Amino acid sequence: MMRQYELVERVAAYKPDLDEALLNRAYVYAMQKHGAQKRASGDPYFSHPLEVAAILTQMHLDEATVAVALLHDTIEDTDATRKEIDQLFGPKIGQLVEGLTKLKRLDLVSKKAAQAENLRKLLLAIADDIRVLLVKLADRLHNMRTLGHMAPEKRARIAQETMDIYAPLAGRMGMQDMREELENLAFRHVNLEAFETISQRLAELRDRHADRIAAIERDLTERLAESGIEAKVYGRQKKPYSVFSKMQRKALSLEQLSDIFGFRVIVTTEEECYRTLGIVHRTWPMVPGRFKDYISTPKQNDYRSLHTTIVGPSRQRVELQIRTQQMHEIAEYGVAAHSVYKDLGSEEDARVHLSKDSNAYGWLRRTIELLATGDNPEEFLEHTKLELFxxxxxxxxxxxxxxxxxxxxxxxxxxxxxxxxxxxxxxxxxxxxxxxxxxxxxxxxxxxxxxxxxxxxxxxxxxxIAVTGKARAAIRRATRASIRRQYSGLGQQILERTFARSGKTFSRDALKPLIGKLGHRDIEDALAAVGRGELSSTDVLKAVHPDYQDSRITKPIPRRDEEGWFNLRTAAGMIFRVPGRPKAREKERGGGGANAIPIRGVGGEMPVHFGPDGAVPGDRIVGIIEPGKGITIYPIQSPALTAYDEQPDRWVDVRWDIDAALKNRFPARIMLSAINEPGSLAEIAETIAVNDANIHNLSMVSTAPDFTKMVIELEVWDLAHLNRTLKQLRAKDCISEVSRVNG
Incomplete structure (x- = not known):
């Protein structure tokens, strides 16, 4: 285990003006707090924060970040408090340590939700200070290096989480070296067989091509030196997970991969990058379509480099990356390579500088904007994964x-x-x-x-269709808002009708003081609840007018008796019989009067759909509020309406309001009995087509040796169109009977 003075010496090697007292206090405090705690490996627990701090010194981070690494588990795993850390180390370090603390006591419904909430909190903390991310990634890296001591099921879960979130997050931050190590450590636990197979093959290839790699390094270095360019050239082999990922993505075998070995050329200036490219392309033929200029157009994680593939010595394809030393540091360490905390006066200045100069940090802040969209934790996790990968x-x-x-x-x-x-x-x-x-x-x-x-x-x-999390979240949000507007508009129309039928006038202003009493946040919310059928319009009427008494006939039982009369029940429970003429029924329900809600069809501005048997313009119709679905339209003679006899508040007056220019078709269901012989179905379909109707669905109800009964769901313009189609079908010799279902 690294000693206190060794840690101080590591930081002093790259930051001579460090605050040595801060590091010493953090070292002693963390060691005392963790005390006799042990890790799963049996090592003292304090060895973990110490190793995390050591990883950060390799990135040359400031002493405040290293101190946070030493303290990062104290609030979570010991009796340390935020207040105590603020007093000893200052509120800024206390804030960073708290940002790294997991949500242990949050009552969440699933591990996935817990994972999403932890990611939310982590990203919010990162938005305030990027050093939270650097410590968190170093923490995860050391945990992955020692993952073998955990139980198998926990190893699998942590490895998958690393593969899903932390490795790609490191990549998005430009920390490629850390990303590759995290991926390969996780790969070993996620798919051990594939990891071992590919690692063995790569080791064989490395031994077989060692001389060729050395020759290419030497040849490139000499040719560049002849042109006055001092360059470092070294070969590198793809990591196992990178190879596996490309094989999976492009459906290739390992032998088909042309870039298992690549070479990095490190030069002094940006100008030398392009000069080097010219020398390479003049010396060896390039592979068409394999040149990319990430210097003029950097990647979103700030990566800058020239990429090209040439046909090098021994007719071997060779992939080259050409960059300066500064570009190389950013490629390896990403945001950690920005020396903002050493070169700028204050931490606030540093954050401003980083947010302006780092595309990676800008991407991170845009991702965090998703937190404000109101998505649930699982949706946020899904969107973030989409962005990361x-x-x-x-x-x-x-x-x-x-x-x-x-x-x-x-x-x-x-x-x-x-x-x-x-x-x-x-x-x-x-x-x-x-x-x-x-x-x-x-x-x-x-x-x-x-x-x-x-x-x-x-x-x-x-x-x-959308790929980005931002687009998906925005579409989902806009869809919800649109549906809410539809229900709100429907709710207002229902209330206006209810108030008008009671001799009252509906006013949004009169509703404002009653929103809390009705159990909603605002007027739109209450109106939408009425539209969805969650809030009764009568309850709203009585809330606005407490003295209102409903003494009128409130609802019909929508069935005619044998003599064609309707039974109507009053609020007092008395039953009256009224003639079943259209106008009598129209007066009470579904009459299309001045207060009725206009219906234009499905797909309009209101959440409206038709019952199973359909309805067409010309039918006398009634609407039934379906909670959460809107209004279902039925013909007034539909037997399905008997199910709502005891629910008068769900009945809504509706009327047709058809724009002939829109040419909308409407659903209707017919049943027919046809002779069971070849060609009957074709003749039926032809008759329907000739009459400009459309078959939406067809099902055989029963089949006998002589006749087949079938139900056909038609789409027609209106009632006259439907009747004309039925008349043409009745005239066919192959049809013995045809009628509208519930017609």
Whole structure:
């Protein structure tokens, strides 16, 4: 175990002006607090925070970060408190330590939710200070190095979590060296057989090609030196998980991979990077399509380098990465390579500098914006994983703004990446000047123009097309808002009808003081509850007018007796018989009077759908509020209405309000009996088609030697169209009987 003076010497080696007293206090405090605690390996627990601190010294981080590493488990695993740490080390270090503390006592429903909440808290803490992330990743790295001492089921869970979250998070922060080690440590526990097989094959290849690798290093170094470029050239082999991932992604065997060995060329200046590229391409032929310039267009994690593949000595493909020493440090250590805490005056200045100069930190802050969208923990975890795992493509706005997106992204993702309002109002797109579908997969260099429409709402189906977490979250949020607006509008119409039938006038202002009493947050929430059927319109009426007495006939039992009369029940329980003429029924329910809600069909601005047997314009109709679904429309003679006899508050007056220009079809169900012979079904289908009706569904009810009964769900314009179709079907010799179901 590293001694106190050794830790101080490590930091002093790269930061001579360190606060030595701070490190000494943190070392002694953490060692005393952890006391006799042991790890699963049997080692003293204090060895863990000490190793985490040692990992951070390899990144040349400041003494405050190293002190946080020593203290990071004290609040969670000992009797230390935030107040005590603030007093001894200052509130800033106390805040960092608390940011690393897990949510141990949070009552969560699943381990997945606990994982998501821990990630939420971690990211919020990172947003305030990036050093929280550096300590957390170092903590996870040491835990993975010692994972073998844990129980098998816990090893598997921690390894999968590392693969899902922490390794890609390190990659997004540009910390490639740490990402590769985390991936390979996790890979060993997630898929041991694959890990051992690939590791063995890579070891064989390394031994077989050792001389060739040395020759290429030597040849490249000499050729660059002849041109006056002093460069460090060294070969490197892909790590097992990187090889496995590429084999899986591209469905290749290990022998088919051309970039198992790569070479890094480290030069002094950016200009020398491009000079080196020219020398290499003049000396050896390049492989077309394998050149990438990440210097002029850096990756989102700040990675900068030139990539090319050449056909080198022995006709062997060789992948080269050309970069400066500064680029190399950022490629290996990412945000940890930014020396902001050493070069700037205050920590606040450092955060401002990092947020401006680091694309990686900018991405992280944008990801954290998802926390404000109201998604549940599992959704947030899903979106964050989507963001972490994706490779990138670079596209442009018509004004030349560069937008980095995950590979596989669509114009929908592009629109939301520019701004949420642009995504919400998107109705189409142009790619390189041509109108294209919004589900088109974008490629590097595409210029994307978003076509917008005022008042547009993204379709719910876009959520399955979008790739980025931001787009999916925004679409889900816009869909919820749209549905809420629909229910709110429906609720207001229901209340206006209820108030008008009672001789009252509905007013939103009159409802305001009663929102709390009704159990809702605001007026829109209460109106939406009425629209969803969760809040009775009569209850709202009585809340606004406490003295209201309902003495009128309140609901019919919607069935005619044998003589064609309707039975109506009053609020006092008395039953009256009234003639079953249309106007008599129309007066009480489904009459389409002035206060009735207009129905235009499914897909309008209200959550409306039709009952199983359908309804068409021309039918006398009634609406039934279905909690959580909106209004279901039934023909007034439907036997299904008897199920709502004792629920008068669910009945809604509705009327048709059809715009002929829209050409909407409506559902109706018919039953027919046809002769059981070849060609009958074809003749039925032809008759329906000739009459411009559409068969939506067809089912055989019963089949006998002579006749087949079938039910056909039709789509027609209106009642006259349906009757005309039925008349044509009755005229066919192959049909013995046809009628509308519940007609």
């Amino acid at each position: 994706q490779d990138q493509v670079f596209c442009f706005t018509p004004k030349g703004q560069l937008i980095a997106l995950p590979r596989g992204a669509t114009p929908i993702d592009f629109a939301y990446a520019v701004h949420t309002e642009i995504g919400d109002s998107c109705v189409g797109c142009k790619i390189d000047g041509r109108i294209m579908p919004v589900m088109t997969e974008l490629a590097n260099g595409d210029e994307v123009e978003i076509i917008r429409a005022k008042g547009a709402t993204p379709p719910q189906a876009w959520e399955t």
